Amino acid sequence: MVTLMIVLKSIVIGALVGFGVGAGAARMFHAPNVQGMGAFRTFGELNACAGDPISHFSFGLGFLFNSWASVVGAGALTQDVDHRVIPNWAAAILLWKNKNVEETLHNPKRMAIAGAAVGVVVVTLLNSTATAIPESMQLVATKVLVPAANWLINPIMPIVFWMAAMDAGKRTGIWGTVLGGMSHLVMGNAVPGIVLGILIGKxxxxxxxxxxxxxxxxxxxxLFVLSGFFRAFDVALLKSMHVEIPDWLVQLHETFGSAVKK
Structure with missing residues (x-):
């Protein structure tokens, strides 16, 4: 009975989330004429897949494993479900028969319908399987899947996006490489920088x-300046260069609630 209730609630939640995410992701392609809805990385990652259904599907599949591990281990859906899995799989379904992105990926109505269908399947699958797995198996799954998902996010995904940037042209490749390297240093993951490089280059x-x-x-x-500051990257950089941290910089970090050791 408990599992049945979880399935029914997952169907409703998945449909609502998928509908909104699908329509919102498509509307981002029509900004600023209309208001979109979604993370900036969603827009960049959808663009990076270049309208190829296989790329959209494989990208979403990679984050599905990470999301499933989080559901099993922590009992919570991650943001990857609505920012990455649902919109990319919805796009893959629509693009499978029609490669025209204007009629598929950029169409809010079709993306909303496809997103709702994907949301029902994905959310129900994640929640129902997580409930059915015994606690002992949940611990094993977490220990196995989380490291695998971490390997997928870094370094496999940065390599895939960097190759896409290089394939998009010389200028895009240079911007993707430079910003990807900076992103890896500042944020610990090159993907955001590579995506931004692709957008700027194109x-x-x-x-x-x-x-x-x-x-x-x-x-x-x-973005990089603020991210570096709030992550204390500036302090770490000065330390790596064996430069004494000035007092005003320490006080500036303390003003924003960040404790920095000289």
């Missing part, structure tokens, strides 16, 4: 240096 290829690309570059620079 933007420059399509329209050159205009207000949009310049604004995007400024936003990316601010």
């Amino acid at each position: 933007g420059l290829d399509d329209s050159g240096w205009n207000k949009i690309t310049k604004t995007m570059l400024v936003a990316v620079i601010l």
